[in-house]
Amino acid sequence: MRLRLGTRVGTAALLVGVASACSALGGEDGDPAGDLADDLAAALSDHSLGEVPLVDESARTAFAELVAPLDEVPVAVDVVDVTVVEEEGRADATLAWRWEVADGAAWEYETSVALTQGGDGSTWAVAWSPDDLAPDLAAGDSLGLRTLTPARGDITGADGAVLVTERPVLRYGLDKTKVEGPQVARSARRIARILDVDVASYVSRAEAMGAEAFVEAVVLREDDAREVLPAFRKVPGALAVNDTLPLAPTREFAGALLGRVGPATAEIVEESDGAIVAGDEVGLSGLQARYDEQLRGAPGTAVVARDADDRLRTLFEAPATDGTDLLTTLDPALQDKAEQALATLGDGAPAAALVAIRPSDGAVLASANGVGAAGADLASTGQYAPGSTFKVVTSLALLRSGMGVDDVVSCPAATVVDGRSFKNYDDYPASAVGDITLTQAIAQSCNTALIGNAGRLGDGDLATAAQALGLGTDHDLGFPVYFGQVPPPETETGAAADLIGQGTVLASPFAMATVAASVSAGRAVLPVLLPQHEVQQVPPRVPLTGAEAGTLRGLMRAVVTTGSGRFLQDVPGEIGAKTGTAEYGTPDALGSLPTHAWMIATRGDLAVAVFVATGVSGSQTAGPVLEAFLR
Template identity: 75%
Template sequence: MRSLTLGIAVVLVGTGSACSVLGGEEAAPASDTADALAAALTGHSLGDVPLTDEADRAAFDELVEPLSDVAVSVQAVAVDEPEDPDAAGVAASATLAWSWQLTDSGTWEYESTVALVPTEAGWQVDWAPDALVPDLTDDDTLGLRTVSPVRGDITGADGAVLVTERPVLRYGLDKTKVEGPQVARSARRIARVLDVDVASYVERAEAMGAEAFVEALVLREDDALDVLPAFVEVPGALAVRDNIPLAPTREFAAALLGRVGPATEDLVEGSDGRIAPGDEVGLSGLQARYDEQLTGSPGAAVVARGADDVLRTLVEVAATDGTDLATSLDPALQQRAEDALATLGEDAPASALVAIRPSDGAVLATANGAGAAGADLASTGNYAPGSTFKVVTALALLRSGLGVDDVLSCPATTVVDGRSFKNYDDYPSSSIGDITLAQVVAQSCNTALIGNADRLAPGELTAAAQALGLGVDHDLGFPVYFGQVPPPETETGAAADMIGQGTVLASPFAMATVAASVRAGRTVLPVLLPDHEVTQTPPDAPLTDGEAGTLRSLMRGVVTTGSGRFLLDVPGQVGAKTGTAEYGEPDASGALPTHAWMIATRDDLAVAVFVGTGVSGSQTAGPVLEAFLR
């Protein structure tokens, strides 16, 4: 049962005039006693108001205790005094106007009456339960119940429901069925069956009360079938059916969408009273960021339990249901992305895939493989993009006056300020020597691009990146890392930047934006949340139609003659760029591990695939991309 803590407003109304009581000296009128009673009731007590029966004071405190955190304003709006105030035992009647603030926007307002009895000492209150609430009896008790709102769904393209209430089983230990040493024994067996931390679960089971249900794990009904046979054999084991907001599958955009669960202590403390212990709230991802919108606001009901143990509702303030959160995710493409990453296997390194529709920037899929361990690397990972960045480099060189048919030198190695650079290990020997810029991009020659770094003035590589949507931050309504292309500090740094290493960093989301911009012929601003307004600042040197057309031809050349030839029979007009980026520490042979990348466009679709450690873009990221496109 949840209590609502609100501010208290005291409003007192005085009525009537002075008169004598039982023929004595002129005394305070009944209205003064009624006003004092109203003031005390506004403080959830009978205060020091004189009563005909002192036992009523404690009985009132016990009756009203469940409502002690609900703000109330009580006014004495009328007092009906006896016609003959000198007649002993003749009572007055006070009308009390009550206003309980059950929720931020919902009040419970009504009137009740209470008898005031004249005595030689003055007026006394003849309190009864129906003076608190009409028709309340001596046998009734009160309760306050939270009316839970329906949490809003998260929807995708064309209103498709992505996250909604779905059936689950809550697995745990029912301590009413076990006692003594059996608590620890059962908790230990349950933890092992459900594959949760044994020590912490046993400790929690022993610490909780004798009637507690100690939850261990929540599973979808389909997943639950695997553990049921062993689980039901444990003494005290209990599976409780429930519904919680879930996506279609456990993996479906999990890092982005987030999850819902019991509020943590930190969330309760930082919510300014919006969240109470035991509330189900968003704990991560969009569920957490838009929790207030999705949650709505709870209602409240005051109930009375009679001697027959039957509950009756005295008043109910309806909850305000949460509002759906719209996204642009395409359910079919999102599932295809999850399936494509799953081809890497459960023990694969971190991986991610992002798909964007270039024509309007709609984010259609954003997925993370099992190796991401729950992190949203698709949106916030920051890695050297390797040769996928050569699309940016090509744009900068085109702007410097270089043409796609201009011949560049592609040696096997090149040295810059004492540091040697080479092409990737399986670079085709037939493409060593003098080749065109188109061939440089298609075959991904490192040395040719490094050899032309001096063609670019300071800031031109950064400007080219910004024209393609890389390195410019936007608040898209969820965390996104758009990458960086800072000015190089050394010659070797400038050389490394040309091939997407050095200080150049990007997320899979950022590289999908680059591919989308090439396809769209303008700087694409990705949109995941259609209702979230984003102001786009145009780049200083916007992408032109001619530049975009040239870049599209270069990416098409990667597929027709270069490192992406395995995509040639994929339906549609596919353009691509492979990428490999060294990182970390060398192994025993001196070789550095490499990130594997690939970006591609097909019709009105732009995709980026990242695999944390792989052989090369074409060999490791390529099959994932191909599985997605097919």
């Protein structure tokens, strides 16, 4: 006779002090088989067989070994029902399993466990077998968890162009299974020299790692790898492993801005609260780091079984959630042009940067740093005196004071303010000294003319004009940007220096490109690199008017037609520009200070800023870079 004892779901939550006691004694409710099933469910919910009586005691150790890889996975086991077959002295307990493999992903199933009645009819034992743990498990199987790696999101540019995506690389290193003894150090030493990595450090790692280790030395793009392959292949134990990494089209392409991906550091692992483990590939810098969670996605988990023949099969899978693409406004063609233009400075060039913005909508089209920046994003975050490029701001302040572009100003070779002498740049044209118009003063970049009109400006006028052109007001654009500063001057000489972009005035190439874009657009442009990042623009105290912008465009055009930017006259399109040179640092033996070289320009719906950390002048050093970009 079969006797079904009904549903018992939930009873496994009631743990029994001594798990086998009720089963052995028959229990107070006269249901020894049911009590045993309850005890079994409670033990299984704790990843063990507890102390439940077993038909074969060796099953207890075998179960512990089998379930060990799942020890960190929470599981709840409930008794669904117990069917007793009295004439056969056995019962079938149906168990419901729920493994919380991942957040929102539970592995659920039922198994049937055989219970056997003792000869006295009052004691019961579990006849445990592997498939009682999970369907289709067999003797000799082992269990495991496999991490499912999500596909990392791409970084895209204008019109959906893919900028950063998985690209082929080669991981170069030493395969220690192919060498032993003193040959390990000899091969490691040769590999380090060929790949230009620290020899002592690499040899030390090679000797310390296990006999079956692959000791990685460097990861190279496929194109870069070809240069070292011939010599590398001759080294005993040398191994190049094919792989992929999220990379931009070239090593230089917006590298500081986009950032890089690599193995998580110990600090990143510690700060992730378990979301990242050692060996995970994560964003380490730039946008890759800032938006790592979005780009990385979430790993999945698979419960797998391996049989005696080493064949692997998946029992359950919580799929990975792929990363989401990060959209930017970068124009691949213009970014390439920017990198190439900076490269014209040559090997050993000082730090340099170029930023290009589309004035009509503020889209950041290019943001490049030269090799001299050593990986820093000076284009966005550099803080430098902008020199005479700031005279665009000063012009706006003077226009607002009532000055006209045709008003005559005095441009002496030098002027003194509170005991400090100010002069024009070394190759300032002698023909432009004396009484000239404001337009000529801006076109030729006369320092003394602007300083001589400092008295026309009141407190805060210069800062208000800067704000109207997008300089000096911080915005969270979704990545680090320095928008510059125009603080109140503390001295009369400081106020004079501020007028010509020195003193305490500071700006980044990004900020000066914003100034040029604002002149072109006729309003304070809010730059946009990440279209999906919402930014609330802080309105200027005194917004730029259309008439003011038109006048500034005329002044910048005069720089090209008659002034310090005449070398741009044969470049296609109507170009407006402003050169800039700013002293900094410590004087040399002759008392001369090094100078930053700047140039900003507009052409159609394009605004550009070029910065070179050390140069002769804006026109001579930054100018050729700008010209190369515009051509």
